[in-house]
Amino acid sequence: MGDNKENKKNKKTKLTDVASLGEFGLIDRLTKNISLRHKETLMGVGDDAAVIDHGTHVGIVTKDLLVEGVHFDMVYTPLKHLGYKAIVVNLSDVYAMNGEPQQAFVGLAASRRYSLEALEELYAGMLLACEKYNVDLAGGDTTTSAAGLFLSISVVGRAKKEQITYRSGARANDLLFVSGDLGAAYCGQLVLQREKQAYKANPDLQPDISKYAYVIERQLKPEARKDIMEMLRKAGVQPTAMIDISDGLASEILHICKRSGTGATIYEEKIPVDRRMAQTAHEFNIDPTTCALSGGEDYELLFAINQKDYEKIKDLAGIHAIGHITGAGQGANMVTSSGQVVELVAQGWDSFKK
């Protein structure tokens, strides 16, 4: 044993590339030793946001990072849009808990390449999102970075205790819904990346990207679905489970199944896709369904409801029944338009696997 220890010490330890784990594998490894001490911490790692007990209400806390060169490319990302999006993606997490966001906190590290005017643009976008969604920009930290721009936003929200909606509440035979349409944000990124390459090859080129306006806006300036949460509340329906679609529909369905201990079946023909997204996808020789399942960054809501609530929401605009929850043993599957059953796989956006 002593020898082994020495050997181990003297040999250069073999280190593990985090890329071999992927984002979720890495998070599982890093958080496996966490134990919660405070009875007030109702939910820690493992949902869209943490939940803290305040008595009749709960507090909701999100944190999302946006990193230059990983989550955004300054060549085609206007700073005002970036600021807007940085706030919105956090609000989306609060709505996915069925809560109301109230305060935003901005961590900003920018290299000396960013002027005061650039950072003011970024702040203008953040304040615009705060105004639109009725949120206070209540604090933060501002510093330099050796290179690049890093945004770390946290949003604090609240909900009545009985309203909070976790990923874990779905039960067999619940119906699965999504809001809006899926896949467009990813197609927007494909267009922007292509135009960047074209610009690099020929800076004098003035490309006409107006026909891609919809998918580009979905990528650069997403909205959080506050309206959907309010519509469901007005209809008297509380989802049994809810998550926002940041990594792609397939990945989010698997999160709900894992946390709820269920399976799920969805139907390809029921997945809402916009005509403009489908056109762009075809242009890039990608199946629109693939964009919807794995594209990510749509920030739509995926939620399950008890069947008894179906009548209350079946005629509401902007939401779409795409399938249902099944027993755990049945896995998470999609019935394709041609009638085949394929297993859902999380191929969503994963910065660690790039």
Add this chain to the structure above:
Amino acid sequence: MGDNKENKKNKKTKLTDVASLGEFGLIDRLTKNISLRHKETLMGVGDDAAVIDHGTHVGIVTKDLLVEGVHFDMVYTPLKHLGYKAIVVNLSDVYAMNGEPQQAFVGLAASRRYSLEALEELYAGMLLACEKYNVDLAGGDTTTSAAGLFLSISVVGRAKKEQITYRSGARANDLLFVSGDLGAAYCGQLVLQREKQAYKANPDLQPDISKYAYVIERQLKPEARKDIMEMLRKAGVQPTAMIDISDGLASEILHICKRSGTGATIYEEKIPVDRRMAQTAHEFNIDPTTCALSGGEDYELLFAINQKDYEKIKDLAGIHAIGHITGAGQGANMVTSSGQVVELVAQGWDSFKK
């Protein structure tokens, strides 16, 4: 007017280097358009942390960034220490509000240079701090960066509403106290930077840094003064204003004066300095008082108390009366050991001015 507008548009706009503003100037500019909408947001930008109304209690939210190459140097910063410090500096902000930290949220962006084992070390340090200070690591976001390591920590705490202590409550004739001793963290950094240069010049050199153990530990592994907050509470004393010393004593005194609308007078001979810090400072030909006033990163508490409370705490260990609050017109001054009166200037650590 039309012409001016055109001119303005056609001329390349002159951009402002943020270095010309400094950290506080930049924050003032970026946050000047913020207005608060929620009555629950009791304190936004402008104190150690934001404060949110929950009825009988308040929630406290901090955010602090640690950026590789700006706040730490991987050549001499053990990752476990870095994780520990990243949590502690946020806890310090909660204690400075006279609150109890409860949940920590970790935003982590690391380049591919960081192995799983390296990130596990970092997490081990964060979890150690969470355990020691009885805080739940309750969420976060983990992603890659193009280069370097970025840590963005938020801590959520709570306090009874009547206990919360802002920077703004100091009144003329209050007494000013600091905990612990000041300037050592800065001296620790001086030693580490010198050793790094020596190592670069001759990697075979094995320097004996044991005589600097105290100042190095103050730099690499600071503690938050939970004990001081508890001691004051036990003594039945609530500070009228409090702040933690992250940027240096002078800068923090000016913060209290600005927010409280007061002046202050402190006495050089009363500033607590450790013998080991003073020795190191002399070795570097720096006045120990300068280290205490401008060094920063000590994470001690600076607080004001009403004179009527003096009897209750005058015999407590670990805190030191250094002066008193004066009227606004009198400015913030230090009486030197030789009897001169000098104005306090914020020359604290400012990443934007490097």
